[in-house]
């Protein structure tokens with residue numbers, strides 16, 4: 001019997017067991033010798049119309065907070081609209097900031113998102129189980145009042161923390177502890193202090209202490225706050241770094257020392273109110289969804305249980321997701337300032353996630369994921385995996401990350417009985433050439449993301465192929481969903 005993979009060994013107790021993996025085919029058999037841009041598998045002719053949509057196409061909750069390697073909402077629409085109907089369950093086992101489940105809910109499907117990163121879970125939950133506008137307004141008003149009453153204590157704590165920054169003597173209350181300013185037991189990293197104006201910092205200390213992330217309304221406010229924590233305009237609470245991700249703490253120290261940067265004063269409550277106004281530009285989705293926190297390897301089972309617990313259909317008709325890349329992103333480290341706000345440990349996040357695999361454990365991980373999804377899939381389910389080519393490993397050029405979608409098919413999906421509908425190409429020019437001139441020199445020089453489209457069985461494969469050419473409506477908000 002084959003030795004379990006590293007990915008399987010790391011599996012938490014209680015999760016689903018994968019079958020033993022046969023040897024993974026050598027790289028040379030898996031499209032690695034092909035020129036970039038040319039898939040070794042049949043092309044599924046889905047025009048990448050999502051590339052032609054506006055950057056912020058889709059529901060107004062989508063841009064709640066930036067998230068590395070998220071896919072555009074328009075891409076998910078291309079598959080949700082073709083491969084599911086209103087009322088169907090759509091699952092993303094790697095939901096990140098919740099793009100696919102939110103878009104599914106906004107189109108009348110039951111969107112289920114799962115992620116092992118608690119920050120991703122917060123963002124997904126905020127989008128699929130949002131606060132209503134009146135709820136958010138009422139809570140914000142209550143926070144303003146509580147701040148006004150307690151401001152002197154929080155301002156004094158902020159001053160003292162800054163004065164003692166060098167030896168970190170002053171402790172602050174933990175996020176979510178609801179404790180008063182004088183009762184802290186947590187140090188503040190000096191880079192946090194450097195990032196904000198003193199008053200803004202005091203307000204953040206207060207807000208992070210009182211927000212309860214296990215409640216729907218507070219979670220929505222906290223998720224909105226993460227989206228305005230840092231960025232290069234007056235809508236953000238700190239301008240020390242761009243919005244996309246947190247620059248390294250060392251960068252913050254050096255930048256502040258070099259430029260004498262001082263963050264302008266920003267009122268947390270005013271900025272949050274403006275952010276909420278932007279989020280509530282459209283009506284919330286009418287269909288609520290589910291956000292699960294856990295490993296993609298047993299997301300299928302947990303999704304079924306959660307759906308059943310709500311009296312909802314428990315079979316998934318469409319899976320759409322983008323698995324972690326090979327050693328490209330560190331979701332904890334690149335979000336350390338947001339993690340501080342939420343009381344999360346960036347190191348623990350990075351230690352838990354499957355972002356750091358080399359090729360073989362990655363393929364074994366993907367196989368485990370596909371095994372774990374199967375019990376949740378409807379007979380004619382379709383599984384769509386958006387898999388980017390990875391050309392660099394921490395700066396070094398690698399060959400093993402190119403043609404990754406093909407490798408996932410051969411080493412993870414085919415052995416588990418999935419049926420291949422084809423590879424859709426996430427590149428307008430390459431797609432056009434490829435579908436017209438398939439077999440010719442087309443698309444060789446173009447680096448593309450590959451979208452692996454699978455059927456859970458033959459019925460799913462046929463549905464995927466037959467639905468690929470269906471025209472879909474790209475207007476947004478769609479009729480009936482338009483804000484009045």
Ligand SMILES: C[S@@+](CC[C@H](N)C(=O)[O-])C[C@H]1O[C@@H](n2cnc3c(N)ncnc32)[C@H](O)[C@@H]1O
Pocket residue numbers: 067068069070071072093094095096097098099100114115116117120294295296297321322323324325331352353354355
């Ligand atoms: C490429 S991102 C997905 C982004 C998402 N499509 C979006 O639009 O925001 C991959 C995600 O996989 C998550 N992840 C990594 N290892 C995981 C695991 N074992 N189980 C579940 N999620 C995992 C990461 O936290 C990250 O959010």
